[in-house]
Amino acid sequence: MRIKSTLVALMLAAMTTPVMAGNAAVADSQAAILASDFAKKTFEKLNADMKPQRDRLDQLRKDIAAIEEKFQKNQAVMSDKDKRELQKQAEAKLSEFKSLADALQKRAQEVQNDMLKTLIPKTETVVEELRKAGNIDIIIEKKNVIFADPSVDLTKKITEKLNAMK
Structure with missing residues (x-):
């Protein structure tokens, strides 16, 4: 019993003892990158380039919905041949939709990777550079930190320096 309470005391002391890492900072590297001018321009160009395909996807979505509505409305009076024809149309539109959506997703992933x-x-x-200039011993990814004073967050500074690079 005495060993158990000693272990508990040691564990509590270890949990409450602050970790001394020297001068520390945090940063959200993903947010810094995505806020950069280069990333914004890349995604704006991608959106502009993909607009015709996105418009086609919207049209296909509407066409598929119209076919479904027509089938629901008229299925009781449609012949088997008409039902099969409508089903073929829906399958063709759905196939084109999936193919185009996959191509758009692949293109977006390629652009993001580049x-x-x-x-x-x-x-x-x-x-x-920021680490050296600020004499910082450790920089931790912000999502891995429970709390950090905003004054030690380097995210905005990273974005500003990325924007200054050409």
């Missing part, structure tokens, strides 16, 4: 290939090395350089 953007990250450019920005991640720059972000690492910026973080290292």
Whole structure:
């Protein structure tokens, strides 16, 4: 029993003893990257380039809904041949929709990966510069921190330095 209470006391002391990491800061690297001018321009261009395909997806969605509505409304009076024809139309539209949606998703992923290939090395350089300039011993990803004073958050500074790089 005495060993148990000693262990509990040691555990409580360990949990309440602050971890001394020296000068620490936090940063949300994803937010910093996405807020950069380069990322914003990349996504604006991607959205503009993909507008015709997104419009086609919207039209296909409407066409599929119209076919479903027509089937629901008229199925009682439709012949088996008409039902099969309507089903073929719906399947063709759905197939085109899925194919186009997959292509759009693949393209968006490729553009995002290319953007990250450019920005991640720059972000690492910026973080290292900020670390050295601020004499910071440790920078922790913000999502892994329960609380951090806003004055130690480097996210905005990272974005500003990324924007200053050409």
